[in-house]
Amino acid sequence: MAVDPLLLAGLAIAALFAGFIDAVVGGGGLIQIPALFNALPQELPATLFGTNKFSSVFGTSNAAWRYARRVEMPWRTTLPAALAAFACSYLGAMAVAWLPPAMLRPLILLLLVGAAVYTFSRRDFGATHRPQHTGRREFVYAVMLGGGIGFYDGFFGPGTGSFLIFLFVRFFGFDFLHASAASKVVNVATNLAALAFFVPHGHVLPLLAVLMAGCNVLGSFIGAHLALRHGSGFVRKAFLCVVGVFILKFAYDTFA
Numbered sequence: 001m002a003v004d005p006l007l008l009a010g011l012a013i014a015a016l017f018a019g020f021i022d023a024v025v026g027g028g029g030l031i032q033i034p035a036l037f038n039a040l041p042q043e044l045p046a047t048l049f050g051t052n053k054f055s056s057v058f059g060t061s062n063a064a065w066r067y068a069r070r071v072e073m074p075w076r077t078t079l080p081a082a083l084a085a086f087a088c089s090y091l092g093a094m095a096v097a098w099l100p101p102a103m104l105r106p107l108i109l110l111l112l113v114g115a116a117v118y119t120f121s122r123r124d125f126g127a128t129h130r131p132q133h134t135g136r137r138e139f140v141y142a143v144m145l146g147g148g149i150g151f152y153d154g155f156f157g158p159g160t161g162s163f164l165i166f167l168f169v170r171f172f173g174f175d176f177l178h179a180s181a182a183s184k185v186v187n188v189a190t191n192l193a194a195l196a197f198f199v200p201h202g203h204v205l206p207l208l209a210v211l212m213a214g215c216n217v218l219g220s221f222i223g224a225h226l227a228l229r230h231g232s233g234f235v236r237k238a239f240l241c242v243v244g245v246f247i248l249k250f251a252y253d254t255f256a
Contacts, residue, residue: 007039008211015212019059019219023066024227024235026161026183027242028056028219030249032212033158040205047205050198054209057191059216060184066224067181074131077172078182080142082189085150089193092154104156109250112159115166116243119236125169126236132173141171146186153190159246161187165239176235180227 014035018028029052036048067073119125133141145167153160161183168179198204227235 008208011035011039011208011212012215015055015059015215016219018056019063019216019221020223021219021238021242022056022059022161022187022216023063023184023220023223025165025180025239025242026163026187027159027246028059028161028216029158030242030245032056032216043205044203046198046201046203050195050201050203051205051209051212053191053194053198054204055212055216057188057195058213059220060187060191062217063220063224064181064184064188066221066228067184070228071178071181073185074172074174074178074182077131077133077138077142077168078185080139081146081149081182082186084143084146085153085186086189086193088147088150089154089190090196092151092156093194093197095151095155105250105254108156108159109247109254111163112243112247112250115163116240116247118170119166119240119243126174126176126179126232129175129178129232130173132171138172145171146189149186150190150193153187154194158250159243160190162239162243162246165235176232176239177227180235 014031018030018032020028021031022028032052032055033048036043036052037045040048131138145164149160149164149167152163164183164186165176165179168174168182169176172179174182195204227238
């Protein structure tokens with residue numbers, strides 16, 4: 001694969017910003033995937049998605065590790081959710097053959113608007129960390145959340161990290177910082193599940209993926225540092241900004 005140096009530089013910068021956004025609130029694919037499709041229109045979509053996942057999994061893993069060092073991770077919720085997400089993400093990828101993902105756009109747009117309005121209208125939403133579930137109920141709800149989001153990520157994908165954060169805050173009582181930390185672990189699981197399909201089928205551009213992975217890790221380092229330094233208030237504001245951009249993009253893709 002021969003790529004113009006300027007295009008490589010552009011993809012490296014896109015991966016840097018994607019890693020930054022992903023580390024704070026998710027949604028790095030909003031930057032990285034369009035960059036890949038614009039730079040390499042001759043490549044198969046599956047190859048570009050595989051390259052994106054390869055890059056993202058390193059940045060997300062780095063962010064998860066940094067959060068785990070500084071935040072008391074809610075592992076009893078996070079691990080069941082991650083395992084369910086891993087299994088259901090692969091099922092979601094298989095389901096693409098049965099139903100065109102584009103049919104979900106109006107529904108996803110509605111959900112994004114609802115999440116944004118709910119978060120904006122409740123100033124105290126996600127301000128304090130007060131986990132709401134324990135024992136068997138915590139495990140069951142975590143599996144349901146992880147399975148649903150994992151299936152969505154394998155089937156469609158955009159906004160997975162942002163949806164995870166909103167759901168961890170709304171249904172588990174996490175603050176935005178702990179929700180962001182937990183979402184990284186689940187996101188790593190869904191990315192690994194996708195790579196379990198993409199890598200054996202050769203749907204990764206190795207050299208480009210390694211370059212973008214390095215930039216993604218650097219971006220995630222900066223993003224996680226800012227989130228940990230400024231806390232839930234910063235993550236909440238970033239969440240609203242990213243979801244706002246998602247709403248505009250989905251509205252354009254749905255109605256344009």
